[in-house]
Each structure stands twice: as structure tokens, then as C-alpha cells.
Amino acid sequence: MLGPLSFSRSFSSTSAVGKTYAHVVSRRVARRQEYNVGDEKPKHIPNRQLTPDYKWGESSFFARSNRGLFGGSFIKSGNQISEMGNKSRRFWRPNAHKKTLWSEVLNRGITCQVTAKVLKTIDKSGGLDNYLIKEKSARVKELGPFGWKLRFEVLKKLEQNSKPADSQKCTLKDGSEGTIYFSGVKVDGIDGPLDITLGRRKLLNELYVAEKRERQALGEKLNGKQFHDEFRELSAQEICQKLASYGYDFTSITPAQV
Amino acid sequence: MSYLTKAGERFRLDLKRIPKHRLPYFEKLQRETQPPFIRPQLEVDLHADGAVPEDPKKLKYLVGDRVLIVKGAKTGNVCKISRHVEHGGYILDENGPSTTVVVPKQFWTEGQRSHVVTFPKPVTEDQIKLITQIEDDVTHETKTVAVENVEFKGTYYDEDYKKEMPYRMVYGDDDLVIPWPRPTPKEDGPLSTEVNTVRERTYFVESVIKDDIPSDALDSIRKKHSKWRRGKLTKTEVKRLTPPEMPLTETKKAYLAEREAKKQQPRALITDEMKAFLGKKVREHEVKVIKQLEELQDL
Known part of the structure; x- marks a missing residue:
């Protein structure tokens, strides 16, 4: 059993190893408002943000660090002391250089400003991708907004790559080459599973035309926005099911019968 | 449309923005450029808002009040206030002061026969004193007096004015309310x-x-297309307002799977033997603590 006094570490005059990221964690980041369907519209609706929010926000000073891999280092200041002991203010910039780093996952070079220290870390972690996708919170802090954006691109690409390729080539009715995007789609009222040679977006376009015709017959109006709100979340099978209910001719979007 | 825009408003001469030490110049300019029949009879403070106030406290005397003139040529005359004018002026009835000016023919009113016209001259607050009737303490007779000053306290609803009015009383004497x-x-x-x-x-x-x-029926009561109604958010708009989620890394996925697996594991069961052992240890500790306390009490 342990006695009244116990130390997990031995005595040491130096502080614990590791950066504190004081400039990163002390930033004040505005809380993002959550919006739900049916809430009152805000005054301005911006274009969709393409990358996720970076938890630590952007740096307001030494803004160059927001546009490169600086590993959490910022401009520092201190005194230049002469032989006579006179002090004059000076500063030290991070040792940053413009480099093109190869991303194995994205299959392209990424040109950005990167500090010598981060270059070393990238080498240690075995490439840019590994550097970017490390899960430790210290790594997330040192990535900065630019690194966070790259991390999103890499992870998205990895996710895409992990999915099995379900598209296969086929011959269409008019003799041209096409791709089967959804195979074996079962639709009530139609014999046998269908191989659909249209992607989701084009399938939705087909449904829009059919749906609009149907609504017009009922004396109702439907615009693209309403359609999008109502049908955007349908799966390929559900879209085909709806098309079938309107008597859609599937021969034009299925491979030619051999 | 240029005459409707307010773009040049900032560069227009605004006397309220002129510093006080430069005002006399503009006052002189105004005096010299205006003919006598247009010139204001009162001293005008160009910095102040000269509009006739609506607040009876600021007006002090209302139309119909009887006042005594205490300054000027008509000192001693008792008049009624007939209207208020800009820059804190009161126009009195025919007993009040008046001024005679020469009016050019193009400004003549209908029925006018002479160039010389007499106008009532406005008086300021310090030139008049309010007149009221009070009861004498000794003789109990009503007598008419001029009041040095008035003050306002409290409010009541006045049926005739159809608004909340302050009580007007003799300054320093709350009992003498002047209606x-x-x-x-x-x-x-x-x-x-x-x-x-x-x-x-x-x-x-x-x-x-x-x-x-x-x-x-709500649409007929409230404005349907009011600019303040922004409508409700649709799915597409919510998507536009929401940033994408960061995909999970393999490490994170493995960690979450492990945590989930741990949650699924059954909790460790404590057997009777374990309970008895733990109970014994607790009892031993309790006895030790009690013994220590007894030793302390003996000291």
C-alpha cells in the first residue's frame, strides 16, 4: 500500500514537457447558433461553409499562421540587450518557409508555408496525411485553421476510398457506354430488380418532371425549391418507387437487354 | 429625385452644429438680411429647439390663463394668453404689447388698406405673472393676486384636455392649487x-x-408581407447554415468501438465472500478510529 506521501514523478526543477498552446486556447470563439427547420429565418443566409468549424477559431494576431502549418508557433517578442545592458525591443518570427508537401491520400502536392519544426514532425509521423489526421488534442491545437481544412479534405477522401466501388460499366439502349450506379433496385409493380444507370441527382431531376406534371394535373404548383425541401432525402429505391407510381418508363434508364 | 435625397444633409449649414462663439455672426446676419416685418420679435437662441412644447410643465401658462404684465411699456395690464409662439413666446390679447411694422404690398392680406400694420408682440415668461383668486385667511374674502412663481407636483386626468395633467400650485405652498x-x-x-x-x-x-x-383570419389582422416577417427556415436553408461534420479518424472509430464494447460487458458481480471481506475491513477501521477518539478524550 502507498504511504501518506507518494509521487508519480520524481522531483525535477524543469517544468513538464509539452507545449501549452496559450495563444491557441485563450482565443474567444463565438458560439455557433443552431438552426432547425421551422425556426425564424436569420437576416442573412450565407453560402454554405465548406469546412467544419475549427474549435479554436482563427488567430487575430500574426494572421499568417491561419494560412499555413505553423505548429502553434507565433511571433514572439523580447529585448535585444547590448553589451552595456541597454535594452531595445525586438521580435522573432517563426522559421517558416514555403514548401510543397505531397499528400498521398489526395494525390497532389499542397503548397503552403510550413515551419521547420512542423516539417520535422511531418517526417516523424510518416507523411503529411498522418500528421494531419492524428487524433491527439495537442495536434488539433497546432494544426490551426489551415491544417484543419486539410484534415477535412484528407479524411473525406479516406472515407470515399473506404467505400466499395459499386458502379460498373454497361451498354445503354442507344448503344453508348453507361454506368450502373444502383444495381438490383426492387420496385413494387415492376418485375425483377432494376439496374439504374442514373445517379441520384439525375434521378431526382426525372422525379421533378414527373412530380410537377402530377401536381399541375391537381391544380397545384411546385417549384424547384419546394421539391428540393420535400424530396432531397429520398433514397434511390424510394425515388424509383415514386417514379413507378407515376407510370415512369424505366427502359430509358436501365441497361439494354442483351 | 435630387431634391428628395438627404445625401447632402451632412454638409448643409446647421446652426445647431456651429460653435457658440461663432453664433453672434449668424445672428447678425439673420437680423440684417430679414426685413422688419419678418424679423422675429423675440431673442432667438439658435442652438435651442424653438418649437412650442406640448408638455404643460414646459409651457407653464396655457391659453386662457390671466396674466399681469410686469415688464415693458404695458406694465400693469392684465391680459389673457391667446396663443404660444416659437422660442417660448406668449401672444396676449389686445391689452398686451404690440408693434407696428411696414409691410410691402405683395405681402398684404385680404382687406388690408394700409402699409402700416399692428401686430401683437410676443412676451416671454419673465415679463408676465400668473393671476389667480385666493381666499384671505383673515377676512375669508376672495381676492385676486399675482403669483410670483408656480411649481408642478403630481398628476390627474383632465376630462377637458383629455390627458394626464400636472397639478399647478403656488411655489412653496402646496395647498394653493391654481387650476x-x-x-x-x-x-x-x-x-x-x-x-x-x-x-x-x-x-x-x-x-x-x-x-x-x-x-x-390572422392574415387580415396582421400584415402578411411585413418586412419584419422573415418566414421560417426550410431544410435547404438549414443545410446552408450548418457547416459539415469532420469525418471520424480510424483511431477515433476504434476508440468509440472499444468504449461501446466495454459498455456492453456485464458489470463485475460482488460475491458474498467479497462482501464479508470488505465488511470485515471496514469494521476493523471503525474500531481503530473509535479507539483513537477515546485516547484523545482521555488527554
Whole structure:
């Protein structure tokens, strides 16, 4: 059993190893408002943000660090002391250089400003991708907004790559080459599973035309926005099911019968 | 449309923005450029807002009040206030001061026969004193007196003015309330609505939970296309307002799977043997603590 006094570490005059990221964690980041369907519209609706929010926000000073891999280092200041002991203010910039780093996952070079220290870390972690996708919170802090954006691109690409390729080539009715995007789609009222040679977006376009015709017959109006709100979340099978209910001719979007 | 824009408003001469030490120049300019029949009779403070206030406290004396002139050529005359003018002026009745000016022919009014016209001259607050009737303490007779100054305290609803009015009393003597003069009653016009019709209550709230007004009728009551109504968010708009999620890394996925697996594991069961052992240890500790306490008490 342990006695009244116990130390997990031995005595040491130096502080614990590791950066504190004081400039990163002390930033004040505005809380993002959550919006739900049916809430009152805000005054301005911006274009969709393409990358996720970076938890630590952007740096307001030494803004160059927001546009490169600086590993959490910022401009520092201190005194230049002469032989006579006179002090004059000076500063030290991070040792940053413009480099093109190869991303194995994205299959392209990424040109950005990167500090010598981060270059070393990238080498240690075995490439840019590994550097970017490390899960430790210290790594997330040192990535900065630019690194966070790259991390999103890499992870998205990895996710895409992990999915099995379900598209296969086929011959269409008019003799041209096409791709089967959804195979074996079962639709009530139609014999046998269908191989659909249209992607989701084009399938939705087909449904829009059919749906609009149907609504017009009922004396109702439907615009693209309403359609999008109502049908955007349908799966390929559900879209085909709806098309079938309107008597859609599937021969034009299925491979030619051999 | 240039005459409708307010773009040049900032560069226009605004006397309120002129510093005080430069004002005399503009006052002189105004005096010299205006002919006598247009020139204001009162001393005008160009910095102040000269509009006639609506607050009876600021007006001090209302139309119909009897006042004594204490300064100027007509000192000692008792007049009635006939109207208020800009920059804190009171126009009195025919007993009040007046001025004679020469008016050019193009400004003549209908029926005018002479170039020389007499106008009533406005007086300021310090030139008049309010006149009221009070009862003498000794003889109990009513006598007419001029009041040095008045003050305002408290409010009441005045039926004739149809608004909240302050009590006006002799300065320093709250008992001597001087009533406001009665305004000339306004006659109802052809488009007026009768008071009783207005006051008649026709709508009663029957339920706090349910709205009596049918939802279809709301558009006719509230502005349907008001600029303040921004509408409700749709799915597409919510998507535009929401940033994408960061995909999970393999490490994170493995960690979450492990955590989930741990949650699924059954909790460790404590057998009777374990319970007995733990109980024994606790009992031993308790006995030790009690013994220590007894030793302390002996000391």
C-alpha cells in the first residue's frame, strides 16, 4: 500500500514537457447558433461553409499562421540587450518557409508555408496525411485553421476510398457506354430488380418532371425549391418507387437487354 | 429625385452644429438680411429647439390663463394668453404689447388698406405673472393676486384636455392649487366616433390556451408581407447554415468501438465472500478510529 506521501514523478526543477498552446486556447470563439427547420429565418443566409468549424477559431494576431502549418508557433517578442545592458525591443518570427508537401491520400502536392519544426514532425509521423489526421488534442491545437481544412479534405477522401466501388460499366439502349450506379433496385409493380444507370441527382431531376406534371394535373404548383425541401432525402429505391407510381418508363434508364 | 435625397444633409449649414462663439455672426446676419416685418420679435437662441412644447410643465401658462404684465411699456395690464409662439413666446390679447411694422404690398392680406400694420408682440415668461383668486385667511374674502412663481407636483386626468395633467400650485405652498384654464371645447366632426361607441367592449378573451381568432383570419389582422416577417427556415436553408461534420479518424472509430464494447460487458458481480471481506475491513477501521477518539478524550 502507498504511504501518506507518494509521487508519480520524481522531483525535477524543469517544468513538464509539452507545449501549452496559450495563444491557441485563450482565443474567444463565438458560439455557433443552431438552426432547425421551422425556426425564424436569420437576416442573412450565407453560402454554405465548406469546412467544419475549427474549435479554436482563427488567430487575430500574426494572421499568417491561419494560412499555413505553423505548429502553434507565433511571433514572439523580447529585448535585444547590448553589451552595456541597454535594452531595445525586438521580435522573432517563426522559421517558416514555403514548401510543397505531397499528400498521398489526395494525390497532389499542397503548397503552403510550413515551419521547420512542423516539417520535422511531418517526417516523424510518416507523411503529411498522418500528421494531419492524428487524433491527439495537442495536434488539433497546432494544426490551426489551415491544417484543419486539410484534415477535412484528407479524411473525406479516406472515407470515399473506404467505400466499395459499386458502379460498373454497361451498354445503354442507344448503344453508348453507361454506368450502373444502383444495381438490383426492387420496385413494387415492376418485375425483377432494376439496374439504374442514373445517379441520384439525375434521378431526382426525372422525379421533378414527373412530380410537377402530377401536381399541375391537381391544380397545384411546385417549384424547384419546394421539391428540393420535400424530396432531397429520398433514397434511390424510394425515388424509383415514386417514379413507378407515376407510370415512369424505366427502359430509358436501365441497361439494354442483351 | 435630387431634391428628395438627404445625401447632402451632412454638409448643409446647421446652426445647431456651429460653435457658440461663432453664433453672434449668424445672428447678425439673420437680423440684417430679414426685413422688419419678418424679423422675429423675440431673442432667438439658435442652438435651442424653438418649437412650442406640448408638455404643460414646459409651457407653464396655457391659453386662457390671466396674466399681469410686469415688464415693458404695458406694465400693469392684465391680459389673457391667446396663443404660444416659437422660442417660448406668449401672444396676449389686445391689452398686451404690440408693434407696428411696414409691410410691402405683395405681402398684404385680404382687406388690408394700409402699409402700416399692428401686430401683437410676443412676451416671454419673465415679463408676465400668473393671476389667480385666493381666499384671505383673515377676512375669508376672495381676492385676486399675482403669483410670483408656480411649481408642478403630481398628476390627474383632465376630462377637458383629455390627458394626464400636472397639478399647478403656488411655489412653496402646496395647498394653493391654481387650476388650469378650461380649453375651448372642440365640436365633433362628421367623421368622429362617439365616446360610448369607442368605449364599448366587444371582445372578450375566453381562453388563454386557444386563440379565438381563426388562423385563416390572422392574415387580415396582421400584415402578411411585413418586412419584419422573415418566414421560417426550410431544410435547404438549414443545410446552408450548418457547416459539415469532420469525418471520424480510424483511431477515433476504434476508440468509440472499444468504449461501446466495454459498455456492453456485464458489470463485475460482488460475491458474498467479497462482501464479508470488505465488511470485515471496514469494521476493523471503525474500531481503530473509535479507539483513537477515546485516547484523545482521555488527554
